[in-house]
Amino acid sequence: MNLWLLAPELSLFFTAVVVLLLGLASSRRGIVIGVSLLGVLVSFVFAAFLWSGTPQATFNGMLSVDQFAVFFKFIVLAALVLVILASADYDYKVEQVRAEYFTLILISAVGLMLLSSARELITIYVSLEMSSISLYVLAGFLRDRRSSEAGLKYLLLGSVASATLLYGMSFVYGLTGKTELGQIASAIQSLSLSGLLDNPALLLGLVLVAGGFGFKISSFPFQMWVPDVYEGAPTPITGYLSVASKAAGFAAVMRIFYDAFGAPSWLGQNWGLLFAGLSIATMTVGNIVATAQANIKRMMAYSSIAQAGYIMVGLAAVSMGQSVAPAARSALAFFLASYTLTNMGAFVAIIAFSNKTNSDLIVDYSGMGRRAPLLALGLTLCLVSLLGLPPTAGLIAKVYIFNAAVQQGLLWLVIVAVLNTVVSAYYYLRVVKLMWLGNPVSEEPVPSSAALRTALFLACAGILLLGIVPDLLVRLSETAGHSLL
Amino acid sequence: MNIPYLTLILFLPVAGAIVVALLPKPEQKTIRSVALVFTLLSFFLSIGVFLGFDRSSAAGTMQFEEKLSWLPAIGSAYHLGVDGISLVMMILTTLIGVLTILVSWKVTSRPREYFIWLLVLETSILGVFTSVDLIMFFIFWEVELVPMYFLISIWGTGRKEYSALKYVIYTITGSALMLAGILTLYFSVGTMDMAVIAQTDLSKATTIIPLAGIFVLLLIGFAIKLPVFPLHTWLPDAHTDAPTAVSVVLAGVLLKMGGYGMIRFNVGFFPSVAEDAAPILMALAVVNVLYGAAITLRQTDLKRLIAYSSVSHMGLVLLGVFALTPVSLTGATLQMFNHGVVTGLLFAMVGLVYDKTHNRNLGKLGGLARQMPIVVVVFSIAGLASLGLPGTSGFAAEFLVFVGSFTSTTVTSARVLTLLSAFGIVLTAGYILWMLQRVFYGPPKEEYNRVPDADRVEMLCIFSFVAVIGLIGIYPAILTNVIQVGTRSLTVLVGAP
Numbered sequence: 001m002n003l004w005l006l007a008p009e010l011s012l013f014f015t016a017v018v019v020l021l022l023g024l025a026s027s028r029r030g031i032v033i034g035v036s037l038l039g040v041l042v043s044f045v046f047a048a049f050l051w052s053g054t055p056q057a058t059f060n061g062m063l064s065v066d067q068f069a070v071f072f073k074f075i076v077l078a079a080l081v082l083v084i085l086a087s088a089d090y091d092y093k094v095e096q097v098r099a100e101y102f103t104l105i106l107i108s109a110v111g112l113m114l115l116s117s118a119r120e121l122i123t124i125y126v127s128l129e130m131s132s133i134s135l136y137v138l139a140g141f142l143r144d145r146r147s148s149e150a151g152l153k154y155l156l157l158g159s160v161a162s163a164t165l166l167y168g169m170s171f172v173y174g175l176t177g178k179t180e181l182g183q184i185a186s187a188i189q190s191l192s193l194s195g196l197l198d199n200p201a202l203l204l205g206l207v208l209v210a211g212g213f214g215f216k217i218s219s220f221p222f223q224m225w226v227p228d229v230y231e232g233a234p235t236p237i238t239g240y241l242s243v244a245s246k247a248a249g250f251a252a253v254m255r256i257f258y259d260a261f262g263a264p265s266w267l268g269q270n271w272g273l274l275f276a277g278l279s280i281a282t283m284t285v286g287n288i289v290a291t292a293q294a295n296i297k298r299m300m301a302y303s304s305i306a307q308a309g310y311i312m313v314g315l316a317a318v319s320m321g322q323s324v325a326p327a328a329r330s331a332l333a334f335f336l337a338s339y340t341l342t343n344m345g346a347f348v349a350i351i352a353f354s355n356k357t358n359s360d361l362i363v364d365y366s367g368m369g370r371r372a373p374l375l376a377l378g379l380t381l382c383l384v385s386l387l388g389l390p391p392t393a394g395l396i397a398k399v400y401i402f403n404a405a406v407q408q409g410l411l412w413l414v415i416v417a418v419l420n421t422v423v424s425a426y427y428y429l430r431v432v433k434l435m436w437l438g439n440p441v442s443e444e445p446v447p448s449s450a451a452l453r454t455a456l457f458l459a460c461a462g463i464l465l466l467g468i469v470p471d472l473l474v475r476l477s478e479t480a481g482h483s484l485l
Numbered sequence: 486m487n488i489p490y491l492t493l494i495l496f497l498p499v500a501g502a503i504v505v506a507l508l509p510k511p512e513q514k515t516i517r518s519v520a521l522v523f524t525l526l527s528f529f530l531s532i533g534v535f536l537g538f539d540r541s542s543a544a545g546t547m548q549f550e551e552k553l554s555w556l557p558a559i560g561s562a563y564h565l566g567v568d569g570i571s572l573v574m575m576i577l578t579t580l581i582g583v584l585t586i587l588v589s590w591k592v593t594s595r596p597r598e599y600f601i602w603l604l605v606l607e608t609s610i611l612g613v614f615t616s617v618d619l620i621m622f623f624i625f626w627e628v629e630l631v632p633m634y635f636l637i638s639i640w641g642t643g644r645k646e647y648s649a650l651k652y653v654i655y656t657i658t659g660s661a662l663m664l665a666g667i668l669t670l671y672f673s674v675g676t677m678d679m680a681v682i683a684q685t686d687l688s689k690a691t692t693i694i695p696l697a698g699i700f701v702l703l704l705i706g707f708a709i710k711l712p713v714f715p716l717h718t719w720l721p722d723a724h725t726d727a728p729t730a731v732s733v734v735l736a737g738v739l740l741k742m743g744g745y746g747m748i749r750f751n752v753g754f755f756p757s758v759a760e761d762a763a764p765i766l767m768a769l770a771v772v773n774v775l776y777g778a779a780i781t782l783r784q785t786d787l788k789r790l791i792a793y794s795s796v797s798h799m800g801l802v803l804l805g806v807f808a809l810t811p812v813s814l815t816g817a818t819l820q821m822f823n824h825g826v827v828t829g830l831l832f833a834m835v836g837l838v839y840d841k842t843h844n845r846n847l848g849k850l851g852g853l854a855r856q857m858p859i860v861v862v863v864f865s866i867a868g869l870a871s872l873g874l875p876g877t878s879g880f881a882a883e884f885l886v887f888v889g890s891f892t893s894t895t896v897t898s899a900r901v902l903t904l905l906s907a908f909g910i911v912l913t914a915g916y917i918l919w920m921l922q923r924v925f926y927g928p929p930k931e932e933y934n935r936v937p938d939a940d941r942v943e944m945l946c947i948f949s950f951v952a953v954i955g956l957i958g959i960y961p962a963i964l965t966n967v968i969q970v971g972t973r974s975l976t977v978l979v980g981a982p
Contacts, residue, residue, distance in 0.1 A: 327558075330558065384631065389627050389628070389630060389631060390624040390625075390627050390628045391624070391628065395624065395627065396556070399559065399620060399623075399664065399668075400558070400559060402664065402665070402668055403559045403668050403671070406665070406668040406669055406671075406672055406693065407668075407672050409693055411665060411668075411669055411693055411694060414665050414668065415662070415665050415702075418661035418662065418664055418665055419658070419661060419662075421657070421661055422654060422657050422658045422661050425653060425654060425657050426650075426654070429634065429650065429653065433638060433646060433650075436635070436639065437638055437639060437646065469555075470555075470556050471554070471555060471556055471557070471558075474556060474558045475558075478558055
């Protein structure tokens with residue numbers, strides 16, 4: 001047992017406690033945010049040290065510290081920096097409880113980081129709950145009608161999803177007698193089945209676990225909560241939910257399904273097809289419903305559902321064969337990193353604009369190009385990246401993940417996915433069009449705070465950098481993809 | 486030391502855009518001069534490449550190659566190069582690039598953004614023609630959408646936002662399928678290098694889906710761009726509602742991306758499939774030529790008329806490409822160049838007429854010959870080149886296409902199809918002459934009495950077009966010598982006599 005392997009999580013948790021205690025003495029914005037950012041930096045440094053280490057399992061195989069896990073820790077930390085900066089301007093709404101707000105964000109991040117490492121069912125469940133419970137509170141943090149509704153909805157549906165997940169896990173445990181993923185895999189192999197229908201318990205376990213995580217990664221048919229929660233929750237939290245919690249969720253799904261159900265190959269192909277089907281449904285529903293939205297947060301909610309659909313293309317590719325799975329895993333990791341920057345960037349711009357205009361309606365973005373040119377430029381870049389046009393990270397991510405899928409013979413899935421991106425052009429470009437071509441509601445310029453501008457700048461610089469020289473991150477994601485324990 | 490000519494040509498326009506973006510005091514005059522300087526530099530360099538191009542080289546090799554590692558994870562590299570076909574397209578692009586700046590000389594609405602987008606657009610098109618790597622090709626193909634969207638929807642006229650979105654949706658549909666095609670191709674051959682793929686016999690490779698499937702995935706994107714009937718409906722809207730300079734770029738070079746893609750991908754990579762598909766595609770070409778010309782006859786809007794004439798003329802490109810003979814392929818490439826210059830000029834002339842008279846309706850125009858002597862002469866030259874008068878570039882190109890496809894032995898019905906599409910020339914003569922008559926001749930109209938003629942910058946611009954038309958018309962070999970270097974390798978693959 002080597003505590004150093006947990007240093008990123010422990011240091012972040014320690015920061016959370018410090019911030020909470022600080023809140024008793026002073027809840028000055030600068031201090032709270034400064035300490036939080038410092039904690040993130042420390043955690044990042046620890047994670048960077050782990051990156052150069054050799055992949056190993058620790059705590060009796062409960063956690064695995066491989067580059068794949070560390071890569072997702074980086075993603076969570078990057079999202080954390082952006083969400084903290086994005087909250088700097090927003091937290092006047094939560095002034096009384098500012099320290100608690102940031103504490104909860106930090107704790108949920110600890111949960112997500114653990115989740116990306118967990119390779120044992122109980123640990124997976126506990127880390128998932130650790131992040132979820134903080135996020136339930138955060139979603140309802142504003143305590144107005146919308147936000148309370150969002151919090152309650154998230155809590156109730158999230159609990160159902162947790163129960164489903166646990167139920168599924170209990171089947172898997174009952175069948176194999178193990179909770180560690182690697183041992184589950186060997187137990188399943190020793191059952192020597194010839195098809196899933198031979199063993200209804202395994203089928204049930206597999207489907208229920210997929211369902212439980214489907215909620216987390218907002219896959220069809222568990223996407224119902226997304227628009228309501230995204231609309232009602234404080235906007236920085238919405239952004240955070242849409243990226244960090246999704247990224248860690250995908251990391252966990254990847255690990256469970258690949259490690260525990262990856263072999264024999266027919267089993268992998270079975271759940272691969274399951275995810276391929278879900279992927280088509282998810283992206284199609286997300287894209288089509290997004291075209292009809294009038295509220296930008298709801299539009300982004302459906303857009304993030306659609307994006308989850310594209311990511312699931314990668315998930316399906318991972319399942320199809322052991323030999324090429326690393327490439328698909330790398331693509332998945334790269335896509336999530338690019339998506340984190342892009343979506344978070346978009347939300348930062350939305351926060352900056354909507355905060356001042358007090359409206360989330362898309363029509364009110366009309367003429368934003370004249371009222372806040374830099375914000376509009378940033379939001380345009382993010383939307384273009386979500387759509388997947390060059391020279392942005394979004395394009396490379398899509399090419400990379402579709403590439404992996406074609407390699408696995410999933411051309412039909414890729415064709416559905418690329419046609420879906422055509423649909424998405426409509427709603428992303430509609431916002432772009434309004435921002436630059438619409439008549440402004442008023443001529444009054446919309447100022448934004450330095451923190452928000454920094455966050456937006458970081459996100460946009462990342463998007464462009466990864467779009468033009470993707471190899472910087474591709475190398476890291478390749479290492480991550482190959483390192484999975 | 487090796488000077489990276491192609492990189493310079495490719496990125497000079499974007500460098501110009503960056504300079505324009507950073508200008509401390511953006512006055513329209515400085516902006517346009519900066520834009521002009523950078524496009525001129527790019528143009529001169531491309532002429533340099535043209536002069537330095539080895540015309541005797543072994544067939545199928547890329548010249549002026551540059552290769553840097555870019556994204557090894559999916560086998561993609563920053564890889565530029567030109568062969569005979571792409572070189573001609575590159576020259577066309579840099580030439581039109583300079584001329585569009587001149588056409589835009591008087592744009593005063595949001596000039597900084599306008600010129601930035603125009604310059605970015607030029608780089609993206611150049612990228613399409615000079616990329617040797619499939620992913621680079623795809624990326625540049627997609628980049629072009631963003632500037633086009635803004636240029637049409639901000640500076641356009643009429644239903645500009647509708648047209649811009651229609652253009653984007655059409656193109657993105659095609660390119661989405663193209664991406665699927667490119668990835669399939671990559672896993673069938675294991676390389677993203679076009680030059681290598683062109684030399685691989687794909688019919689022996691194990692592919693994920695049948696070769697014809699990849700062929701179709703790639704073809705749709707190019708067919709939308711060219712455009713091939715029935716995928717042409719975006720074109721009249723986009724051309725008509727775009728600002729003049731953008732119509733010039735659209736007709737001048739953007740459509741050629743489709744023809745270029747067909748030659749490079751569909752014919753170059755899948756000669757055997759192309760042979761099978763040729764009768765259908767040549768039949769579509771005939772529809773393009775005749776249907777496009779017939780519809781042009783019915784137009785009353787001057788700009789829409791020229792737009793529809795593009796559908797007809799690009800049909801000849803399609804005909805030449807899929808007749809699959811050395812002559813017809815050379816003719817098709819020359820026709821692309823010719824159409825780029827001629828239709829570019831026609832759109833520039835329409836822009837001039839519209840600027841001066843504020844009218845594009847054929848019913849309301851008339852008798853302008855007296856007020857605008859220079860405009861009428863140049864417009865007539867362009868019109869005559871468009872209908873293929875000997876001595877103009879139009880004749881050389883169309884003649885080569887017809888001769889080439891008439892003698893095609895790979896396609897059984899080639900003769901009938903060629904004769905049918907040659908009839909298009911008659912229709913072309915009809916709409917061009919009728920249009921000239923309605924706009925310029927007839928009794929002069931009262932309201933146009935004080936309409937000025939072309940000024941000095943405009944003359945410089947339109948006379949440059951005319952000079953190119955004349956040069957190619959009199960001495961087409963200046964280009965065909967180069968084009969043949971590129972088409973030679975293709976026709977070896979097709980196995981045509």
